[in-house]
Amino acid sequence: MTRPPPATPGVLQYDHPMMRRSSLLIVPCVLGMACAQTPPAPSSSSSSSSSDDERVVAARARLTSLATLAVGYETEHGRCLAAIGDIATPAPVDPWGQPIAFMPPSPETPRAAFVSSGPDQTLLTDDDIAVPVSCSSR
Numbered sequence: 001m002t003r004p005p006p007a008t009p010g011v012l013q014y015d016h017p018m019m020r021r022s023s024l025l026i027v028p029c030v031l032g033m034a035c036a037q038t039p040p041a042p043s044s045s046s047s048s049s050s051s052d053d054e055r056v057v058a059a060r061a062r063l064t065s066l067a068t069l070a071v072g073y074e075t076e077h078g079r080c081l082a083a084i085g086d087i088a089t090p091a092p093v094d095p096w097g098q099p100i101a102f103m104p105p106s107p108e109t110p111r112a113a114f115v116s117s118g119p120d121q122t123l124l125t126d127d128d129i130a131v132p133v134s135c136s137s138r
Contacts, residue, residue: 052119055095056129059116063100063131066092066114070133080105080112080135094129096121105135 069087074080081087084102092100094116101115101123111132118127 055119058095059118059129060131062092062094063114063116063129066100066102067131067133070112070114070135074135080133084114094118111135 066084066087070081073087081102082104084092084100094100096117096119098117098121101117103109103113103115105112112135113130113132115123115131116129117123118125118129120127
Protein backbone atom coordinates (compact mmCIF):
# COMPACT_ATOMS: atom_id res chain seq x y z
CA MET A 1 0.00 0.00 0.00
CA THR A 2 1.42 3.37 -1.01
CA ARG A 3 0.87 6.44 1.15
CA PRO A 4 0.22 9.79 -0.46
CA PRO A 5 2.98 12.35 0.07
CA PRO A 6 2.56 14.59 3.14
CA ALA A 7 0.96 17.98 2.66
CA THR A 8 3.29 20.93 2.30
CA PRO A 9 3.68 22.43 5.77
CA GLY A 10 2.75 26.01 6.56
CA VAL A 11 5.58 28.18 7.82
CA LEU A 12 5.15 30.68 10.64
CA GLN A 13 7.73 33.17 11.82
CA TYR A 14 8.29 32.72 15.53
CA ASP A 15 10.07 35.22 17.74
CA HIS A 16 10.61 33.87 21.22
CA PRO A 17 13.61 34.42 23.52
CA MET A 18 14.48 30.71 23.24
CA MET A 19 14.00 30.60 19.48
CA ARG A 20 14.80 33.94 17.82
CA ARG A 21 13.99 34.41 14.14
CA SER A 22 13.27 30.78 13.39
CA SER A 23 10.64 29.11 11.32
CA LEU A 24 8.00 26.83 12.75
CA LEU A 25 6.44 24.14 10.66
CA ILE A 26 2.93 23.08 11.50
CA VAL A 27 2.55 19.76 9.77
CA PRO A 28 0.78 16.46 10.05
CA CYS A 29 2.13 14.05 12.62
CA VAL A 30 2.85 9.62 12.45
CA LEU A 31 2.17 7.04 15.11
CA GLY A 32 2.65 7.75 18.74
CA MET A 33 0.58 7.96 21.85
CA ALA A 34 1.46 11.64 22.16
CA CYS A 35 -0.48 12.34 18.98
CA ALA A 36 -3.40 10.03 19.56
CA GLN A 37 -4.80 11.85 22.56
CA THR A 38 -8.02 13.79 22.16
CA PRO A 39 -7.79 17.31 23.54
CA PRO A 40 -10.19 18.49 26.23
CA ALA A 41 -12.83 21.04 25.27
CA PRO A 42 -11.52 24.62 24.99
CA SER A 43 -11.52 26.43 28.30
CA SER A 44 -14.08 29.11 29.06
CA SER A 45 -13.12 32.52 30.42
CA SER A 46 -14.37 31.49 33.87
CA SER A 47 -12.13 28.38 34.08
CA SER A 48 -9.97 28.06 37.16
CA SER A 49 -6.23 28.53 36.89
CA SER A 50 -5.77 24.99 38.23
CA SER A 51 -7.38 23.69 35.04
CA ASP A 52 -4.86 25.66 32.97
CA ASP A 53 -2.06 24.45 35.26
CA GLU A 54 -3.10 20.85 34.59
CA ARG A 55 -3.21 21.53 30.86
CA VAL A 56 0.26 23.09 30.95
CA VAL A 57 1.57 19.92 32.62
CA ALA A 58 -0.25 17.79 30.02
CA ALA A 59 1.10 19.93 27.16
CA ARG A 60 4.67 19.64 28.44
CA ALA A 61 4.23 15.85 28.74
CA ARG A 62 2.88 15.62 25.17
CA LEU A 63 5.75 17.76 23.83
CA THR A 64 8.26 15.65 25.77
CA SER A 65 6.75 12.48 24.25
CA LEU A 66 7.17 13.96 20.78
CA ALA A 67 10.78 14.91 21.61
CA THR A 68 11.41 11.30 22.67
CA LEU A 69 9.96 10.06 19.37
CA ALA A 70 12.21 12.55 17.53
CA VAL A 71 15.31 11.14 19.25
CA GLY A 72 14.23 7.64 18.22
CA TYR A 73 13.74 8.87 14.66
CA GLU A 74 17.28 10.27 14.61
CA THR A 75 18.68 6.99 15.97
CA GLU A 76 16.88 5.02 13.26
CA HIS A 77 17.45 7.37 10.30
CA GLY A 78 20.74 9.05 11.21
CA ARG A 79 19.32 12.57 11.00
CA CYS A 80 17.08 14.90 12.94
CA LEU A 81 13.50 14.91 11.71
CA ALA A 82 12.54 17.73 9.34
CA ALA A 83 8.85 17.87 10.20
CA ILE A 84 6.34 16.40 12.66
CA GLY A 85 5.07 14.30 9.75
CA ASP A 86 8.30 12.29 10.01
CA ILE A 87 7.10 10.82 13.32
CA ALA A 88 3.32 11.25 13.62
CA THR A 89 0.05 11.59 11.67
CA PRO A 90 -2.56 13.00 12.05
CA ALA A 91 -1.37 16.37 13.31
CA PRO A 92 -0.86 16.37 17.09
CA VAL A 93 -2.73 18.94 19.12
CA ASP A 94 -2.10 20.45 22.53
CA PRO A 95 -4.57 20.20 25.45
CA TRP A 96 -6.34 23.35 24.16
CA GLY A 97 -7.00 21.72 20.77
CA GLN A 98 -4.40 23.79 18.90
CA PRO A 99 -1.83 22.23 16.52
CA ILE A 100 1.58 21.55 17.98
CA ALA A 101 4.31 23.35 16.03
CA PHE A 102 7.75 21.95 15.22
CA MET A 103 10.78 24.18 14.79
CA PRO A 104 13.59 22.33 13.00
CA PRO A 105 17.22 23.22 13.72
CA SER A 106 18.54 26.20 11.78
CA PRO A 107 21.66 28.39 11.77
CA GLU A 108 19.86 30.88 14.04
CA THR A 109 18.50 28.20 16.38
CA PRO A 110 20.63 25.05 16.41
CA ARG A 111 18.18 23.13 18.62
CA ALA A 112 14.90 21.83 17.26
CA ALA A 113 11.81 22.23 19.46
CA PHE A 114 8.16 21.30 19.74
CA VAL A 115 5.92 24.24 20.72
CA SER A 116 2.39 24.54 22.14
CA SER A 117 0.60 27.88 21.92
CA GLY A 118 -0.34 27.56 25.61
CA PRO A 119 -3.43 28.72 27.52
CA ASP A 120 -4.12 31.75 25.31
CA GLN A 121 -4.11 29.42 22.25
CA THR A 122 -1.99 31.89 20.26
CA LEU A 123 1.58 31.30 19.11
CA LEU A 124 4.16 34.04 19.62
CA THR A 125 3.04 34.98 23.12
CA ASP A 126 4.67 34.68 26.53
CA ASP A 127 2.65 31.63 27.61
CA ASP A 128 3.91 29.39 24.78
CA ILE A 129 5.35 26.08 25.97
CA ALA A 130 8.47 24.76 24.22
CA VAL A 131 10.39 21.52 24.66
CA PRO A 132 13.76 21.31 22.88
CA VAL A 133 14.73 18.26 20.84
CA SER A 134 18.27 16.97 21.26
CA CYS A 135 19.53 16.22 17.76
CA SER A 136 23.21 15.41 17.33
CA SER A 137 23.03 15.63 13.53
CA ARG A 138 21.54 18.22 11.19
